[in-house]
Amino acid sequence: MNDVKESHLVKQAQNGDEDxxxxxxERYATRLYGVCFHLxxxxEDAEDCVQExxxxxxxxxxxxxxxxxxYTWAYRISVNVCLDYRRKNNRGKTVSLDEGPETSSGQLFYQVADELPLPDQLLERSELTELVREELSLLPAYLRDIVILRDLEGLSYAELAGLLKISEGTVKSRLFRxxxxxxxxxxxREQNRSGGRQTDREITTEGSEGEK
Incomplete structure (x- = not known):
């Protein structure tokens, strides 16, 4: 579907054309489901939110x-639906943390964060795909949202700040963490494939200590 045809369909839909x-x-259901599932x-929750x-x-x-x-317009609606759904159902409740050292513009975290490998780059390595997805799902929701929306969905810092109602500096510091x-x-996980697995509590505790 090219842009012209899409615009025509949207105008028809705005005029009440249900077809x-x-x-x-049909065009965007799968993509929006992917966004909802990531978040x-x-x-089951993703399917409910896509319908909503x-x-x-x-x-x-x-x-x-x-x-x-x-799609960009519909995407933003879907993200808001997911975030509202999670808040109402008390899932992935966020916590208030000190944002750590940064300049007023968040430049320090911008530089450090962008030096780390990105999740989409890691997903290009087939042997890491399942591992990345699993560990990403275990991040605290307020961090997972930022990583998914920035690194996998490609939203800008300004878009994230507006969508999540936080400052760009907070976006950058959360992205870093x-x-x-x-x-x-x-x-x-890579270093201990044959041994035991570090618990979520241990990793979260280590991360929190590093933020103080």
């Missing part, structure tokens, strides 16, 4: 002004 909207759902880590997302998308169609791609904890988990 046009069904084609948009929620549960197939399309309900909200349909009801909000007249508010879409073609300032971004339709999320990448750092993920790499610590992966390195530990």
């Amino acid at each position: 046009a909207f069904s084609l948009l759902v 929620l880590g549960n197939r 997302s399309f309900i909200k998308i349909y009801r909000s169609l007249t508010g879409y002004r073609f300032r971004s791609s339709f 999320g990448r750092k904890q993920l790499m610590e988990r992966i390195r530990y």
Whole structure:
């Protein structure tokens, strides 16, 4: 589906054409499900949120002004649905932590974070794919969200700040901590494949001590 045809379908859907909207759902359902599954880590919850997302998308169609791609607009709605769902169900509750040393612009964490391997780069190594996905799912939700939305979904710092209602400096510092904890988990697993596994509590405790 090219951009012109997509725009035409959106305009038709805005005028009440249910068949046009069904084609948009067919086009993006799988991608939005992937986003929801990454954020929620549960197939049933992801399916529920995808359905809720399309309900909200349909009801909000007249508010879409073609300032971004339709997928980008729908994607933001889906992310908000997932975050609201998790808050209402008390899943992945976030905690308040000191943000650590950074400049007012967050430049220090920006530089350090970008020197670490990215999850999408690690996923290119087939032998690490399952390991990365598993360890990513075990990160605290407030860190996992940042890593997923930045490194796997490609959102900018400004987009993340607006979406999560936090400062760009906080985005960058959380991204640093999320990448750092993920790499610590992966390195530990790789070095101890034949031995026992470090517990989530041990890793979380180590990460928290490093933030003080």
